[in-house]
Amino acid sequence: MKIKEEHILDFNKASLETHNDSFDFLSSKLSKNGHDVQGIISRLADFQVAIPSWALGAGGTRFGRFSFFGEPSSLEQKIEDVGVLHSLTQTAGAVSLHIPWDIPSDYNAIKEKADALDIKFDAVNSNTFQDQKNAKETYKYGSLSNTSQAVREQAIQHNLDVIKIGDKLGSKALTVWLADGSCFPGQNNFQTAFQNTQDSLIDIYKGLPDDWKMLVEYKPYEPNFYSTVIQDWGASLMLANGCGDKAYTLVDLGHHLPNSNIEQIVSILQLKGKLGGFHFNDSKYGDDDLTVGSIKPYALFLIFNELVYGMANNPQNPDLAWMIDASHNVKDPLEDLIQSLEAIQEAYAKALLIDQAALRAAQIDNDVVKCQEILQGAYRTDVRPLLERARLGRGGALSPIQAYRSLDVRNSLIKERGKNTVATGL
Ligand code: RM4
Ligand code: MN
Ligand code: MN
Numbered sequence: 001m002k003i004k005e006e007h008i009l010d011f012n013k014a015s016l017e018t019h020n021d022s023f024d025f026l027s028s029k030l031s032k033n034g035h036d037v038q039g040i041i042s043r044l045a046d047f048q049v050a051i052p053s054w055a056l057g058a059g060g061t062r063f064g065r066f067s068f069f070g071e072p073s074s075l076e077q078k079i080e081d082v083g084v085l086h087s088l089t090q091t092a093g094a095v096s097l098h099i100p101w102d103i104p105s106d107y108n109a110i111k112e113k114a115d116a117l118d119i120k121f122d123a124v125n126s127n128t129f130q131d132q133k134n135a136k137e138t139y140k141y142g143s144l145s146n147t148s149q150a151v152r153e154q155a156i157q158h159n160l161d162v163i164k165i166g167d168k169l170g171s172k173a174l175t176v177w178l179a180d181g182s183c184f185p186g187q188n189n190f191q192t193a194f195q196n197t198q199d200s201l202i203d204i205y206k207g208l209p210d211d212w213k214m215l216v217e218y219k220p221y222e223p224n225f226y227s228t229v230i231q232d233w234g235a236s237l238m239l240a241n242g243c244g245d246k247a248y249t250l251v252d253l254g255h256h257l258p259n260s261n262i263e264q265i266v267s268i269l270q271l272k273g274k275l276g277g278f279h280f281n282d283s284k285y286g287d288d289d290l291t292v293g294s295i296k297p298y299a300l301f302l303i304f305n306e307l308v309y310g311m312a313n314n315p316q317n318p319d320l321a322w323m324i325d326a327s328h329n330v331k332d333p334l335e336d337l338i339q340s341l342e343a344i345q346e347a348y349a350k351a352l353l354i355d356q357a358a359l360r361a362a363q364i365d366n367d368v369v370k371c372q373e374i375l376q377g378a379y380r381t382d383v384r385p386l387l388e389r390a391r392l393g394r395g396g397a398l399s400p401i402q403a404y405r406s407l408d409v410r411n412s413l414i415k416e417r418g419k420n421t422v423a424t425g426l
Contacts, residue, residue: 001080001412002117003087005395011403012392019398023385030353030381037386040352044345044390049280050094050122050323051337053102056081057423059289059327068332070413073421075102076113081413083117085334088403089341090396094122096323097169099162100132101424107168114169122173123215123277123321124166128155129179129223142180144200145193145229152200159204167209173321174208175250175277176201177217181224181231193229198242205243215250215277215321216240220257222287232256233265237274248276248318252325253303254287255279263302270310270317278307279325280344289327291336293343300343301379304351312356327426332410338400342387349383 027037056078057071072078078095085092095114104110114121128143136154141147143155163174180197182188205214218236219228230236233249240247249269256262269275282288282295293300310317324344328336355374362370388398397403404410 001084001409001416003084003407003409005087007407008087008395008397008403011406012398015398019385019388019392023389026382026385034355035353040349041386041390041393043352044349044387045090045394047345047348048091048093048120048322049341049344050096050321051082051085051092052096052098052125052323052325053078054098054423054425055324055326055328055337056333057425058333059329059426061329066329067420067422068328068410069419069421070410070415070417071333071421071423073417073423075104075110077417078102078423079110079113079117079119081334082119084404084409085337085341085400086117086119087395088397088400089338090391090394091341091345092337093118094120096122096125096175096321097166097171098125098127098425099158099165100127103165104169111169121166121169121171122323123175123213124162124169124171124173125175125177126159126162128158129177139179142178142188142193142229144176144178145180145188145197147192147196152196156200156203160207163204163207163209163212167212172211173213173215173277174204175215175217175321176204177219177250177252178228178230179223181221181228182226183224184226188227190227194235197229198239201239201243201247205247208246210246212246213276213318213321214240214243214247216247217250217252217255217277217279219252219255219287233269237269237272240274240276248274250277250279250321251275252279252281252287253292253300254281254283254289254325258285262299263306266303267306267310270306270314273314273316273318275310275317275320277321277323279323280340281324281326289325291326291331291343292324292340293347294339297343297347298379300347301350302375304347305354305375308348308351308354309356334409335401335404338404342400345387345390346383349386350378350381353378353381353383 137151216236218230236249280292282290
C-alpha cells in the first residue's frame with residue numbers, strides 16, 4: 001500500500017484554516033520573543049528517525065500476543081509500512097533492520113523499494129539473544145561473553161555477517177545489544193564475562209568498514225535477572241573505548257533503573273564525543289517499550305535539551321543514529337509509531353525554544369528560579385502548529401493520526417495482505 005499525495009492534500013484541506021490561524025498566532029508570539037521560527041521549522045523537518053523493522057507487527061508479552069491484522073509478512077511489506085508512516089509524518093525517513101529477522105532476499109529490489117519511498121537504511125542490529133535454526137552453538141549462557149570459545153566465535157561471525165548485509169544496503173552502523181548476563185549469583189565470573197565481551201567486540205570492530213560506527217547498547221536487566229554484562233553506560237563506554245574511535249555508546253531510554261538521570265548521561269557522553277545512537281521509547285517500570293512521551297514527557301524534554309545543547313556545542317560528537325525502539329501490545333503498531341514520532345518532534349521543538357544564552361547567564365548567576373522559569377516556559381508552549389507547518393512543507397499530513405484513520409489504512413492493509421499474517425520480530 002502506498003499513500004497518494006493527493007489524498008493527503010485532500011485530507012489537509014479541512015483543517016488548513018485552523019492550522020494557519022494557530023500557526024500565525026504562535027509564530028508572531030515567538031518572533032517577538034526573538035525566536036527564528038523558520039529555522040526551528042527546518043530543523044524539525046530535517047529530523048528523521050529510523051523505524052525498527054521489528055516494531056511493525058504486534059509485540060506481545062510472554063503471556064500472549066494479540067494481532068492488529070494485516071501485519072507485514074515480508075521485508076518488502078515492512079518497508080511499505082515505513083513508507084506509510086513517512087508519507088504521513090515526513091519524519092520517518094529510515095528503517096533499522098534486525099538480522100536474521102529481516103535478511104533481504106533480493107537486495108536490489110529492496111533498495112529500489114526503499115529509494116522510491118525516500119527511506120534510508122539506518123543502523124543494522126545483530127541478534128545473539130535467540131538461537132537461530134540449525135545453529136551449531138547455543139546462546140543459552142551468553143554469546144560474546146560465553147565461556148566457550150566456539151560460542152563466542154559463532155556470535156562474532158554473526159555480527160560480521162550483519163555488517164556485510166548492512167553494507168550492501170548502505171547502512172553505516174552496527175548496533176550490538178547483548179542479552180548476556182546471569183540469572184543467579186555465582187553463575188558468572190564478572191571479570192571473565194566482561195573481558196570475553198571486550199575481546200569479542202574488538203574482533204567485530206576489526207571487521208568494521210572505515211566509514212562505519214559500532215554502537216554498544218547497555219541494559220541493567222532482562223532477560224537475565226541477576227546481572228547483565230553491559231549493565232550501564234559506564235560499562236558500554238569502557239567497551240567502546242577499548243575498541244577504538246569508531247565505537248560509541250548507545251542510549252536506549254528504557255534501559256535504566258528507575259529515576260536514573262538520563263539527561264545527564266546523554267550530556268556527559270556528548271562532552272566525551274562518545275554518544276553514537278539513541279533508542280526512543282517510554283517506560284514506567286523497566287524496559288516497557290511504551291509509546292514515546294506517554295509516561296514521562298517532561299523527562300524527554302529535558303533529554304532533548306541536552307541533545308540540542310550537545311548538537312550545538314560538541315563538534316567532537318558525531319551525528320546520532322535516532323531510532324524508535326518500542327513494542328505494541330494493545331495499539332495498532334502504525335498508530336503507536338505515529339504517536340511516538342509526534343512526541344519526539346514535540347520534545348525537540350520545545351527544546352529548541354529554550355533560550356540557551358539566557359539559561360547560561362542564569363546558571364552563572366546561580367539564579368535557580370530563573371533557570372527553572374526558562375526551561376518550563378519553553379516546555380509549556382504548545383508547539384504543535386510548528387510541527388504541522390514542518391510536515392505541511394514536505395507534503396505530510398496536518399494530523400497524521402487522523403489522516404491514517406480517515407484513509408482507513410489498517411483495513412486496506414488487511415484487504416491487501418489478509419487478516420492473519422504475522423510479522424517477524426519479537
Ligand atoms: C532490546 C534492545 C535492543 C532491541 C531488542 C529487540 O531490549 O532494546 O535494542 O533490538 O530489545
Ligand atoms: Mn534498544
Ligand atoms: Mn530494549
